[in-house]
Amino acid sequence: MNQRAPEDQAHHPGTVRTSSELLVDLRERSPLVQCITNTVVTNYTANVLLALGASAAMVDLPTEAGPFAAVASGLLVNLGTPHAEQRAAAVEAVESAAIAGTPWVLDPVAVGGLPVRTDLARRLVAARPTIVRGNPSEIIALAGLGGGGRGVDSSDSPDDALDSARLLAERHGAVVAVSGAVDLITDGARVVRVSTGTPLLTRVTGGGCALGAVMAAFASLTADALAAAVAATTVYTVAAEQAAEEARGPGSFAVALLDRLASVDGADLVARSVRA
Template identity: 55%
Template sequence: MNPIDTVVTTLDQLRRRRPLVHCLTNGVVKNFTANVLLALGAAPAMVEHAEEAAQFAVMADALLVNVGTLDEPQMRAMRAAVAAAVAGKRPWVLDPVAVGPLAVRTAFARELLAHRPTLIRGNASEVIALSGSAGKGRGVDSGDSTEAALAAAEDLARRTGGAVLATGPVDYGTDGRTRVACHNGHVLLTRVTGVGCAQGAVAAACAAVAESPLAAAMTSAVIMGIAGERAQRVAARPGSFAVALLDALDEIDGTIIRREARLS
């Protein structure tokens, strides 16, 4: 199956199965993340108490762990949920937000890495830092190109046995052996809070139904990239763009993907 056929099949499966995605994510983006999943056809849930998070992780179809606004109660919930998801053979996604410059989250994300996430989604600097090297990140902003993160992404994918999606002007997905580049997207995607974090949730939804972690990475990149391009056609400013992006996610289908996806 060629990459675009894989993306179409994964989206079709997502819409058919409506995976329940357990989102342990940062407080800035919860509402937007839930709306992105709903617009796409998945079901969001955010169960954050440590004991309930562990119970719910095996009820859900996939787990997202996003360390954007990390605190001690959330760390306990994330540890419990990841352990339960791994034991229950549920796919899980690690989004290492701002890893590198900040010591606590960097150590914590590397601790979670030992549990072999199904998929890692981060910008180039986050991917480089998570791998153990020094990235040039400034908060949530990357100071590195995605091309500079390719070696780190491939190393992480080999270490986890999953896939890595390094996002930027060009998104790269890799499973440590195969590399796919997605050239879809628009700069307005970087001017709405929560788009990247929501993409992590989309990746988790895709991981619940895709044939492989790399297929989930490719699909989440293509979906968000095309939706961003289509949203910009009708909304040229960030406020209206955020609403148009949800509409574009609802609209996207196999026909649109086959016509507009740019993979290499």
């Protein structure tokens, strides 16, 4: 966290104010997020969106995914279990999103060593996602700077992935969000770090995957994709901090996170960010 310029702070009062305003917007407009995601996390992802005040639709069939992406508020494409029909659906959805101007998030789960998703990720990232979200190993692998991580785990820290994130951002015109103890979000030029959160997020499956869906929801509310990714991360990790305080372990944490996503508000963002 050295070498931070003042504009690099998610906890800068102006950034927190923007995140709070976007959160109010989200609850008023209830964006509908199309999720093409893996079979492990569909349920939790939908519940995260509903708890927060957004809507979710898991439309991941060929011939349905494309048309739906044209009318959805935002789109998530997560490569956790990309079966054949879902791969075709993902390709047609991002093409449709590009034409319709639907913002979309790419989560290249476990990309690098596994051939099917790696080929698909390469193709999808070239279609210029609004936001790319991953752990450090995934971001490094996607940028072509490394050989991939340990499956869905990450053995690197977000700052190890900073150069890769910047490269991806510049090459594809995307905002890139790297998850870790301190989350790192960049549009290539600016770098924002979000230090709220809890290690319990790593003990619940889909903790990161659901954040990708939340980013798609926020990206539907503003043309500033960096602000959207920062707001999503801040809201999610502040709710997670609150949930951790009332949890007795990873099971009750996952439940409390849904409760806190429904209640978290601007005052909570201020209180946690000042403290962070």
